[in-house]
Amino acid sequence: MKIAIVCYPTYGGSGVVATELGISLAERGHEVHFVSYKQPVRLQSLAGNIHFHEVHVPRYPLFHFQPYELALSSMLVEMVKLHQIELLHVHYAIPHAYAAYMAKQMLKENGIDIPLVTTLHGSDITLVGSHPFYKPAVTFSINNSDVVTAVSKDLRSDTFNLFDVHKEIHVVPNFINISRYDNIRVNCERGSVAAAHEVILTHVSNFRPVKRVLDVVEAFAKIRAQMPAKLLMVGDGPDRLVAENRCRELNVWEDVVFYGKTNEVSKILCYTDLLLLPSQTESFGLAALEAMAAATPVISTNTGGLPEVNIHGETGYLTAVGDVDAMAKHAIALLSDKEKLTLFKHQAYEYACRFDVHKIVPAYESMYQKALG
Numbered sequence: 001m002k003i004a005i006v007c008y009p010t011y012g013g014s015g016v017v018a019t020e021l022g023i024s025l026a027e028r029g030h031e032v033h034f035v036s037y038k039q040p041v042r043l044q045s046l047a048g049n050i051h052f053h054e055v056h057v058p059r060y061p062l063f064h065f066q067p068y069e070l071a072l073s074s075m076l077v078e079m080v081k082l083h084q085i086e087l088l089h090v091h092y093a094i095p096h097a098y099a100a101y102m103a104k105q106m107l108k109e110n111g112i113d114i115p116l117v118t119t120l121h122g123s124d125i126t127l128v129g130s131h132p133f134y135k136p137a138v139t140f141s142i143n144n145s146d147v148v149t150a151v152s153k154d155l156r157s158d159t160f161n162l163f164d165v166h167k168e169i170h171v172v173p174n175f176i177n178i179s180r181y182d183n184i185r186v187n188c189e190r191g192s193v194a195a196a197h198e199v200i201l202t203h204v205s206n207f208r209p210v211k212r213v214l215d216v217v218e219a220f221a222k223i224r225a226q227m228p229a230k231l232l233m234v235g236d237g238p239d240r241l242v243a244e245n246r247c248r249e250l251n252v253w254e255d256v257v258f259y260g261k262t263n264e265v266s267k268i269l270c271y272t273d274l275l276l277l278p279s280q281t282e283s284f285g286l287a288a289l290e291a292m293a294a295a296t297p298v299i300s301t302n303t304g305g306l307p308e309v310n311i312h313g314e315t316g317y318l319t320a321v322g323d324v325d326a327m328a329k330h331a332i333a334l335l336s337d338k339e340k341l342t343l344f345k346h347q348a349y350e351y352a353c354r355f356d357v358h359k360i361v362p363a364y365e366s367m368y369q370k371a372l373g
Contacts, residue, residue, distance in 0.1 A: 001030045001031070001086055001087065001368060002030070002031045002033070002083060002084055002085050002086045002087070003022075003025060003030055003031070003032050003033070003085070003086065003087050003088075003089055003368070004033045004034075004035055004076065004079060004080070004085045004087070004088050004089065005018055005021065005022045005032060005033070005034050005035065005089050005090075005091070006035045006036065006072070006076070006088065006089070006090040006091065006096045006099075006100060007019065007034070007035075007036055007040065007090075007091040007092070007096070008036065008091070008092065009036045009037065009038040009039060009040040009041060009043075010040075010041065013121060013122070013174065013284065013286040013287075014091045014092055014119075014121035014122075015040055015041070015042070015091075016041075016042055016286065017091070017121070017151070017174050017175070017286065018040070018089075018091040018119075019034070019040040019041075019042035019043050020042060020175070020176075020177065020357065021089075021175075021361065021364060022034055022043075022050065023042075023043070023050065024177075024357050024361045025361065025364075025365075026048065026049050026050045028361065028365075029049075030049065031049040031051075031083075032049060032050050032051070033051045033052075033053060033079060033083060033085060034050070034051065034052045034053065035052075035053045035055060035072070035075060035076065035079065036052075036054070036055060037054065037055045037057070037068070038054065039052050039054070040052075041263070042263075051083075053075060053079055055068070055071050055072050055075050056071065057071045058071070068095060068099075069095045069098060069099040069102070070099075072095070072096070072099040072100075072103075073099045073100075073102040073103045073106065074103075076088065076099070076100060076103035077103045077106050077107055080103070080107055080112060080114055081107075081110070081112070085114065086114070086115075086372065087114065087115050087116075087117065087368055087371060087372060088100050088103070088104070088114055088115070088116050088117065089117045089119070089364075089368075090116070090117070090118050090119070091119045091121060092119075092120075092121055093118060093120060093125065093138045093141050093142060094134055094137060094138055094141070096118075097116070097118040097138075097141035097142065097145060098137050098138075098140075098141045100116050100118075101116065101140075101141055101144050101145070104116055115146040115147070115368075115371035115372055116144075116145045116146050116147075116371070117145065117146065117147045117148075117149070117367055117368065117371050118141065118142060118145040118147070118148050118149070119148075119149045119150070119151070119172070120142075120148065120149070120150045120151070120155060120159060120169070121151055121155075121283060121284075122151070122155055122281075122282070122283025122284065122304075123283070125138070125155060125158055125159050125162060125163075125283070135162075135163065138163060139163045139164055139165065142159070142163065142165050142167055143165060143166060143167050145167065146371040147170070147367050147368075147370055147371040148165075148167050148168070148169045148170070149169065149170045149171070149172045149364075149367060150169050150170070150171055150172075150283075151171075151172070151173055151174050151283060151284040151305065152171065152173060152283055152284045152304070152305030152308050153171050153305070153308060154283065154304050154305040154308065155283040155284070155304070155305060156169045156171050158283075170363075170367060172360065172363045172364060172367065173284065173308070173355055173360060174284045174286050174289060174355065174360075175289075175355045175356065175357045175359070175360035175361070176286075176289055176290055176293045176352065176355060176356065176357065177356070177357045178293055178352065178353055178356045178357075180266060181266055181269075181270070181290075181293040181294045181295075188267075188270040188271060189271075190270075190271045192271075193230060193232065193257075193271045194230040194271070195228070197228055198228040198229055198230050199223075199227060199228070199229045199230070199273045199274070199335045200229070200230050200231075200232060200271050200272050200273050200274075201220060201223065201229060201230070201231050201232070201272065201273065201274050201275070201276055201331070202231070202232040202233075202234060202268060202269060202271075202272040202274075202275050202276070202291070202296070203216040203231070203232070203233050203234065203235075203275070203276050203277070204234040204235055204265060204268075204269075204275070204277075204287040204290070204291075205234075205235045205237070205277075205279070205287060206235055206236070206237045207235050207236055207237025207238060207239045207240045207243070208237050208238060208239065209238070209239060209280075210279060210280045210281060211237075211239070211278075211279050211280075212278045212279060212280055212321070212322070213233070213239045213240070213242075213243045214239070214242065214243060214246055215278035215322065215324050215327070216231070216233070216243070216276045216278060217231075217243055217246045217247055217250065217252070217256075218246075218250075218324045218328075219276055219278070219324045219327045219328045219331065220252060220256070220276070221250040221252050222324070222325070222328035222332075223328050223331050223332055223335070224252050224255060226332050226336075227332070227335060227336070229255060229335075230255050230256070230257065231252070231255060231256045231257070232256075232257050232259065232268055232271070232272065233256060233257065233258045233259065234259045234260075234262060234265055234268055235259075235260070235261060236260045236261050240258065243258075244258060265290065266290065266293075266294060269290060269291050269293075269294035269296050270294050272291065272294065272296045273296070273297075273335060273341065274296065274297055274298070274299060274316075274331055274334065274335060275287065275288065275291035275296050275297070275298045275299070275300075275316075276299055276300075276327065276331070277298060277299070277300035277301070277306070277310075278300070278301055278319075278321070278322075278324070278327060279300070279301055279303065279304075279306070279321075280301075280303065280321055281303050281304045282300075282301075282303060282304040282305060282306050283304050283305050284304075284305040284308075284309065285300065285304070285305055285306040285308075285309045285310065288300055288306060288309050288310050288316075289309050289352055289355055291348070292309070292310075292315055292348040292349060292351060292352035293349065293352040293355075294349075295345040295346070295348055295349040296345065296348060297315060297316040297334065297341070297344040297345060297347075297348045298310045298315060298316035298317075298348065299316050299317050299319065299327050299330050299331055299334075300316065300317075300318060300319070301318065301319055301320065301321045302318035302319065302320060302321075303321055306318065309355075311347075311351060314344070314347050314351070315344065315347050315348040315351050316344065316348065317330040317334070
C-alpha cells in the first residue's frame, strides 16, 4: 500500500506517533510518504520505502499570513499523481484534515478518488478545534473524512460532546516500541545522573501552561525535604524560565537538571524511579506510556485519557489536578518502599506492553482497509 502521512514535525505527541507509525508501516512492507514543512524529528533516515516531501510556502507581500493550507493541498495533489498514493492519513484535524479534504476534491476532478483517514490527537479538538473561529472547519473536516480515529476513549467522547459529528470514531491508542526500551535498560548507567542513595524523578513535556510544570517543582521540593532526590526536567517551552526561577526560590536548584529538547528521552527514563505528570489535561498521555515502557511508575493527574494508561494503585497513582500535596504524598510513600516500588516498576512495564507497536499498528492497517473498501 502507498500511504501519505501528514503530520507536524515537532516533538509533540502527534508528530512522534505519526512518525513512528510511518516507520513501522514501512517495516511491514508499505511505501510511506511523509508530508510536512520540515522533516519530522523522529525520522532519522530516509531509505528504502520511506520518503519525505517538504511543503514550501511561497512568500507574497499580499498575504499577512502565508497560506500553508493551500500549499499543503497543492503538494498532496501533485504527490498523489506522481507517486500513485493510495491513501491519505492525516494527524490533527486543523489544518491537515481540512487541507487533505481540499486535495481530495481537486483529485476527484482528475478521476482520482483517494480515501482520507483522520486521526484526532487532542488539542486539535479540545483547544484549537473548539474555538468558535475554527469549530465549523473542524466539524466539516471530521464529517468528510472517510475514517476517523481518536487516540483515547476520553478524546472520542470529547469530540462527540464538542462537535456535531455524525461519523463513527474508532479508538486506536498511541503506542511505543517496547523492544527499544528493553535494549536501553540493559545498559542503563544510573550513576551518571545521581548517587546510589538518591531517588530520581523526571518530568517530560513541552512546558506549556497546560502541563503545570510549577506543580512538578512544588511536589519535588516536598519530596526532597523527606529524602535525597534529583529531578530531571526534559523538554522546553514558555514555562521553563518560571520553573527554573521557582527551583531557585525553593532552594532545590542544585538537585534539578533541565535537559531541554532531546532525542535521549528513553535513556533518561531508564534512570528514573518515578515520572511526575501533573497536566491540566492529556488526551492520551504518551509521556506516561513511554515512562512505563522504561519500567518507570507514574504519578499523574486523573484527567483526560490518563486513567486509560496509568492504572491507579498498579502502575502508579492518580491525583486531582493541582493537588501537589497528594502527588508528593504518593511519591514519598512509593519511593520509601523499595519492594512496592519494584512491583510497580514491573507492573508499569507489563501494562505498557499492551500498547506495543506490533499490537497497535495492525489496527491502523485495518482502518486503511476500511477506508479503501
